[in-house]
Amino acid sequence: MPRTLSTVDRAVRVLEAFDADHTEWTLSELAEHLGQPTSTLHEQLTTLVGSGLLVRVARGRYRLGWRLLKLSSALYGSVPWYAPAHDAMNALARGTHLLAFLCVLQGNQVLCIARSVQGRDGPPVAGETAFILPPHASASGKLLYALHGLELPAGAPRYTAYTLATAWEQEAQAIRAARLATTRDEWAMGTSGLAVPLLGAEGKVLAALGVSLPTSRWREQEQLSRRLRDAADNVAWTLGYRPT
Numbered sequence: 001m002p003r004t005l006s007t008v009d010r011a012v013r014v015l016e017a018f019d020a021d022h023t024e025w026t027l028s029e030l031a032e033h034l035g036q037p038t039s040t041l042h043e044q045l046t047t048l049v050g051s052g053l054l055v056r057v058a059r060g061r062y063r064l065g066w067r068l069l070k071l072s073s074a075l076y077g078s079v080p081w082y083a084p085a086h087d088a089m090n091a092l093a094r095g096t097h098l099l100a101f102l103c104v105l106q107g108n109q110v111l112c113i114a115r116s117v118q119g120r121d122g123p124p125v126a127g128e129t130a131f132i133l134p135p136h137a138s139a140s141g142k143l144l145y146a147l148h149g150l151e152l153p154a155g156a157p158r159y160t161a162y163t164l165a166t167a168w169e170q171e172a173q174a175i176r177a178a179r180l181a182t183t184r185d186e187w188a189m190g191t192s193g194l195a196v197p198l199l200g201a202e203g204k205v206l207a208a209l210g211v212s213l214p215t216s217r218w219r220e221q222e223q224l225s226r227r228l229r230d231a232a233d234n235v236a237w238t239l240g241y242r243p244t
Contacts, residue, residue, distance in 0.1 A: 010036075014044055015053065015064070020129040024061045081206050082114075084238045085198055088231045089209060090116050096211060096224060099128055103140035103195070103208040105148060110134075110141040113207075125191040125212045136186075137163050139193035140208035143181035146172035147197055147205050162186045180225055181208075190215050196228045201240035209235070 017025060017033055027045065031038045045062055048054040052067035076082045085102055093100040093116030100116040110133040127133060135141035136156045145152065152168050162185045175181045183193045195210030209232050211224060 010044055011048060014041070014048060018064050019131060024057065024063045026059075026061050030062070081198065081200060081235070081239055084235050085207060085209065086114055088235050089114060092116070092209070092211065092227065092231050096213075096227060098211040098213050098217075098224075099125055100209070100211050101140070102198075103133060103138075103144065103210065104206075105144040108135075108150065108153070110138065110144055112140070125188075125214060127187055127191070128212065134159075134187065136168070137183060138187060139181045139183045139195035139210050139212075142171065142183065143175060143195040143197060143208045143210075144205070146175035146181065147179075159187050160185055160189055180229075181210075182221070184218060185215055192218055194221065194224055194228055196225075196232045198232050199236040199239075199241050203241060203243070 013034060014030070017030060025033070027038055027042055030045075031041045034041065045054060045056075049056055049062070049065070052065045054062050055065045056062055082102075089100045089102055092098075101112050102114040103110055103112050105111075112127075112131055112133055115128070127138065133141050134156065135145045135150075136152045137159055144150075149172075152164075156164065158164060165186075179197060181195045183191075185192065187193075191212060192215045193210055193212045195208040197205045198207045198209050200206045209228060211228065213220075213224070
């Protein structure tokens with residue numbers, strides 16, 4: 001890999017180490033996490049702090065810098081469907097008292113780009129802080145893979161006895177027919193999920209809108225599916241999609 005690309009790749013790895021569960025790192029903690037020498041990592045951190053992408057706080061700890069808000073604002077501002085989809089996601093969370101989310105497909109990765117922060121109650125559910133979701137064990141992953149005609153990655157891990165219980169070709173066909181994907185205890189026992197597609201003006205799949213729920217509420221699956229479809233249809237209508 002050319003030096004410039006290698007440098008960028010290392011910087012990206014550093015930034016990706018920060019998430020909802022790891023909002024701060026010390027140099028030694030981050031070096032161990034990334035498997036890098038502290039001397040090399042210190043140079044990278046100094047550069048990232050100088051650019052405003054990281055800030056150094058008390059006790060030699062690092063956290064994400066405010067400059068990232070400018071970048072995220074520019075990103076979301078460049079995506080015209082994000083605002084109505086985000087509003088629909090939050091309304092769905094308030095109406096169901098569940099964790100609602102938006103996911104997109106980037107290459108072969110399923111990325112959770114937004115989660116509701118209000119309205120949710122009940123016990124924690126699997127993956128509620130994850131950014132990259134397993135395509136074979138998350139409702140959004142299954143939905144986006146099926147609608148884009150993708151094969152599941154080889155060697156996908158089995159998280160529970162219910163993971164990959166149905167042949168993917170058969171399940172993908174059912175998802176395309178129903179325009180709905182479900183999981184039930186497939187990522188973790190006690191956690192289930194539902195997801196439907198968000199369509200743009202020309203009927204293109206833009207993202208997945210879904211909810212994650214305790215499996216104890218699975219009896220509400222039909223009702224929740226209707227609410228998901230209604231929310232997605234309203235977003236699509238706002239974006240100019242008119243089904244024939």
